[in-house]
Amino acid sequence: MIVLKSAREIDIMRKACQISAEALKIAGEAVKEGVSTWEIDRIAYEYIKKQGAEPNFLNYNGYPATACISINDEIIHGIPSKNRILHRGDIVSIDLGAKIDGYNGDNAATFAVGEISDEAKRLCETTEESLYKGIEMAVAGGRLGDIGYAVQSYCEDRGFSVVREYTGHGVGTHLHEDPSVPNYGTPGRGVRLLPGMTIAIEPMITLGKAAINVMPDGWTVKTKDGSLAAHYEHTIVVTSNGPVILTKI
Ligand code: MF3
Ligand code: CO
Numbered sequence: 001m002i003v004l005k006s007a008r009e010i011d012i013m014r015k016a017c018q019i020s021a022e023a024l025k026i027a028g029e030a031v032k033e034g035v036s037t038w039e040i041d042r043i044a045y046e047y048i049k050k051q052g053a054e055p056n057f058l059n060y061n062g063y064p065a066t067a068c069i070s071i072n073d074e075i076i077h078g079i080p081s082k083n084r085i086l087h088r089g090d091i092v093s094i095d096l097g098a099k100i101d102g103y104n105g106d107n108a109a110t111f112a113v114g115e116i117s118d119e120a121k122r123l124c125e126t127t128e129e130s131l132y133k134g135i136e137m138a139v140a141g142g143r144l145g146d147i148g149y150a151v152q153s154y155c156e157d158r159g160f161s162v163v164r165e166y167t168g169h170g171v172g173t174h175l176h177e178d179p180s181v182p183n184y185g186t187p188g189r190g191v192r193l194l195p196g197m198t199i200a201i202e203p204m205i206t207l208g209k210a211a212i213n214v215m216p217d218g219w220t221v222k223t224k225d226g227s228l229a230a231h232y233e234h235t236i237v238v239t240s241n242g243p244v245i246l247t248k249i
Contacts, residue, residue, distance in 0.1 A: 002178045004195070005237070010237055013105065013171070013172070013198055015103075016100045016105035017105035017246035020105030020107050023098060026044065027040050027041075028109060033113055036082050036084055037081055040080065040094065041065050048066065055099075060175060070093040070220070070221075072090055073222050073226050073228060074220055074222050075163060076221045076231055078219075088114040088115065089117065090116075091124060091228060092112075093110045093111075093231040094108060099175075103172060104171050104173070104174065105235050105247055107233050107235060108202060108232055108233035110230040110231055112124070120228055126154070126205065129154065130203045130232075134151040135236055136150065138199070140195050140238055147185065147201060149184070151183040152183060160205045162204075163183070164184065166204055166221065167183065168182070171200050181201055183204065196237070196239075198238075200233055203231070208223060212224060234246075234247045235247045
């Protein structure tokens with residue numbers, strides 16, 4: 001069931017999303033050679049708590065941290081650890097969210113540790129741009145497939161691959177609500193987009209093939225071929241005046 005949000009609910013979501021966006025920004029600023037992913041997680045946790053919000057990933061299905069921090073061939077759901085130290089040339093995807101007054105925000109971005117390779121740069125730029133291509137299609141009267149097609153075609157035209165097993169999602173009083181928002185699709189197909197729909201669009205894109213493996217920790221998702229992956233995410237609301245990015249600072 002897709003829950004359309006009222007103007008009052010959107011106002012609360014904006015608050016949750018702004019805290020999520022600031023936390024992501026601060027976490028991203030902490031990405032540096034020699035820093036552990038655990039330290040970055042602590043920074044995000046402290047910031048969210050200080051705002052009077054809750055880290056909404058923490059304990060979600062037993063997830064043990066505030067943020068998912070995924071390095072290089074890790075696509076999503078990397079668990080922060082004191083043993084995971086960042087090195088120059090790494091790309092680091094940070095995904096986190098905050099809940100306040102009963103509503104959730106959710107966002108992600110991929111950050112560079114110092115100088116990264118040209119192909120890593122191109123992967124990150126393409127993934128981020130594909131998110132905006134998807135967001136552009138989130139207009140009332142459109143279809144979910146328009147969003148997925150926009151992301152998929154933008155990435156595949158540039159030689160990258162779209163992960164299929166994980167998708168974006170509705171967001172609201174729950175972190176994950178209907179509908180599921182795939183990063184692939186057919187224009188004109190799928191659920192019709194309506195004002196008040198709040199969704200997280202989150203392309204997960206790889207430099208090589210799309211196939212994934214889940215690690216024995218039960219969380220970390222990696223590319224099967226060991227190629228690099230990038231992940232960007234915004235929470236948006238569909239309005240009669242077009243999409244509004246709630247997690248934009
Ligand atoms: N960040 C994921 C998403 O964007 C959810 C993380 S699941 C968790 O949908 F368990 F790690 F929280
Ligand atoms: Co999400």
